Amino acid sequence: MGKFVVIGERIHCISPAIREAMNTMNPEPILKRAKEQLEAGATYLDVNIGPAESNGVELMTWAVQTIQGAFDNVPLALDTANMAAIEAGIGVYNRSKGKPIVNSADAGDRIGYLDLAANNDAICIALCSKAGVPADNDERMTYLQELLERGLELGMDPEDIWFDPLFLVIKGMQDKQMDVLNFIRDISEQGLNSTGGLSNNSNGMPKHIRPIMDSAMVAMAMMAGLTSAIVNPCDLRLMETVKSCDIIKNNFLYADSYLEV
Amino acid sequence: MPFTDKPQVFSASINALSFGPAGKEVTLGGSNVYPLYSFDAPLANPVRVGIQVSDKGFDATVPGLAAFYEGCSTVAEMAARAAAAPGVDFVALSLNSADPNEDNASVDDCAATALAVAQAIDKPLAIMGCKNVEKDSELFVKIADVLRGQNALFLSCREEDYKTIGASVVLAGGSSLGGESAVDINLAKQLNVLLSQLGVPTGKIVMNLGTAAAGYGFEYLASTIDRVKDAALKQNDGMLQMPVVTPCGDDAWGVKEAILEEADMPEWGSREERGIQMEIITAAACIASGSDAVILRHPESVKTISEYVSALM
Numbered sequence: 258m259g260k261f262v263v264i265g266e267r268i269h270c271i272s273p274a275i276r277e278a279m280n281t282m283n284p285e286p287i288l289k290r291a292k293e294q295l296e297a298g299a300t301y302l303d304v305n306i307g308p309a310e311s312n313g314v315e316l317m318t319w320a321v322q323t324i325q326g327a328f329d330n331v332p333l334a335l336d337t338a339n340m341a342a343i344e345a346g347i348g349v350y351n352r353s354k355g356k357p358i359v360n361s362a363d364a365g366d367r368i369g370y371l372d373l374a375a376n377n378d379a380i381c382i383a384l385c386s387k388a389g390v391p392a393d394n395d396e397r398m399t400y401l402q403e404l405l406e407r408g409l410e411l412g413m414d415p416e417d418i419w420f421d422p423l424f425l426v427i428k429g430m431q432d433k434q435m436d437v438l439n440f441i442r443d444i445s446e447q448g449l450n451s452t453g454g455l456s457n458n459s460n461g462m463p464k465h466i467r468p469i470m471d472s473a474m475v476a477m478a479m480m481a482g483l484t485s486a487i488v489n490p491c492d493l494r495l496m497e498t499v500k501s502c503d504i505i506k507n508n509f510l511y512a513d514s515y516l517e518v
Numbered sequence: 519m520p521f522t523d524k525p526q527v528f529s530a531s532i533n534a535l536s537f538g539p540a541g542k543e544v545t546l547g548g549s550n551v552y553p554l555y556s557f558d559a560p561l562a563n564p565v566r567v568g569i570q571v572s573d574k575g576f577d578a579t580v581p582g583l584a585a586f587y588e589g590c591s592t593v594a595e596m597a598a599r600a601a602a603a604p605g606v607d608f609v610a611l612s613l614n615s616a617d618p619n620e621d622n623a624s625v626d627d628c629a630a631t632a633l634a635v636a637q638a639i640d641k642p643l644a645i646m647g648c649k650n651v652e653k654d655s656e657l658f659v660k661i662a663d664v665l666r667g668q669n670a671l672f673l674s675c676r677e678e679d680y681k682t683i684g685a686s687v688v689l690a691g692g693s694s695l696g697g698e699s700a701v702d703i704n705l706a707k708q709l710n711v712l713l714s715q716l717g718v719p720t721g722k723i724v725m726n727l728g729t730a731a732a733g734y735g736f737e738y739l740a741s742t743i744d745r746v747k748d749a750a751l752k753q754n755d756g757m758l759q760m761p762v763v764t765p766c767g768d769d770a771w772g773v774k775e776a777i778l779e780e781a782d783m784p785e786w787g788s789r790e791e792r793g794i795q796m797e798i799i800t801a802a803a804c805i806a807s808g809s810d811a812v813i814l815r816h817p818e819s820v821k822t823i824s825e826y827v828s829a830l831m
Contacts, residue, residue: 259753510749512707
């Protein structure tokens with residue numbers, strides 16, 4: 258098994274600084290966040306430009322070239338509801354450090370994102386949901402099968418579909434947490450990859466609690482077979498946990514300075 | 519279903535490291551497939567073969583060596599002869615005379631020898647110490663200074679002396695450096711991390727993962743090299759992508775098969791032939807495991823291994 262893939266989530270138009278930078282095409286705030294995340298140990302960077310209905314193509318092209326140009330073709334996850342923007346981003350994307358990730362398809366309205374990924378030899382994040390949160394793991398598995406079959410029909414390598422179990426918020430859905438973890442095990446037992454917005458579990462908790470809860474969740478999820486997560490890599494406790502779990506899982510060779518690598 | 523050939527080509531690769539003076543460099547490593555897997559992708563560089571010359575002279579009880587070095591009166595002359603032997607890619611000078619428990623030769627004398635050797639050969643030079651940690655530190659600091667511009671390869675620094683040697687050999691001297699770990703994969707990685715944190719570029723580092731003669735605990739070495747290559751390529755571990763250099767000669771010539779005289783063990787036949795066989799078998803096994811360079815003593819072994827490497831390319 259390879260190392261757990263940390264996808265840095267901090268280039269997101271929901272942040273006022275990033276939204277402003279995207280509106281004015283000002284590279285500085287975006288590159289600053291890219292740098293922080295890479296130094297903290299992110300492998301991929303998610304680039305969320307929002308719906309970007311009017312200028313998505315131009316914006317994603319610019320963002321991909323700006324970030325990859327500044328950081329040795331760092332691999333990116335392209336995240337927007339504008340499919341033409343994703344396609345344009347992949348058009349200028351340099352694959353030397355890894356395939357682009359399309360973020361994301363689901364088994365409902367967004368199933369076409371799988372076709373988009375297949376047509377462009379990209380990895381696709383596939384949410385095991387259709388409309389809203391699946392009621393149980395049987396429902397999740399139905400969606401997974403739909404997405405997997407479609408991906409295979411399109412000629413995708415199954416390893417290029419990263420299934421998202423949908424992490425749920427503990428404050429409100431505490432009784433569903435073990436379902437999510439059990440579903441990760443189901444994905445893993447089929448030899449498939451998985452990822453997701455892991456820190457959703459701690460949404461609404463006090464700021465000092467979130468790194469603790471996220472670290473516990475990532476350790477339990479990695480035990481269950483999670484192969485990636487979309488997280489804030491600048492969370493030191495979380496990254497230390499990921500690196501330590503990678504050692505215990507024999508994903509990465511131990512050295513006394515493993516936390517500094 | 520038709521068979522689809524899927525070559526196992528990795529997006530990671532072993533670092534390519536060149537050493538030797540300008541125009542005469544030799545390059546180690548560089549491939550992005552498992553060792554010798556030329557059917558998956560062309561190998562970037564062949565395994566390189568070094569010939570070891572000791573500053574204490576050759577083993578005169580080995581007739582072939584005595585004949586080969588006949589007429590040489592200095593270490594530099596021996597090195598020049600060795601460098602010209604068939605199949606030699608580089609010369610490895612071992613400064614055994616510096617050992618404080620034996621001749622305890624001075625640092626200045628050893629540095630003078632190293633310089634004379636560098637000037638006498640037209641091949642890249644690797645410097646091996648005397649295996650005494652404190653003395654090697656002093657030796658390498660001085661020799662790195664004397665050999666400035668020669669782009670030599672120093673074998674090796676250890677956990678105890680990596681700071682002094684890393685700073686003098688690479689940062690000040692511009693040479694390349696081996697990190698030595700005695701068949702300890704975690705230490706091998708840790709040394710590379712420590713050297714990197716010191717500011718030594720990863721492209722200036724090779725790994726001496728330890729040695730063992732075939733049949734003498736060799737499986738520990740083989741499995742260590744296997745795991746290092748696996749982590750380097752499959753897990754893209756940048757702290758294990760350094761080329762592996764394995765000095766085989768001392769171990770191969772140090773086991774009973776290569777030591778016992780024919781008079782003591784007549785049924786085993788010629789001692790020299792046995793020594794060469796041990797050296798060839800050990801080196802071939804190291805290469806199969808993943809060594810990017812081997813260092814051997816006997817010119818006959820060097821020639822054989824060099825032909826073997828060419829045949830496998």
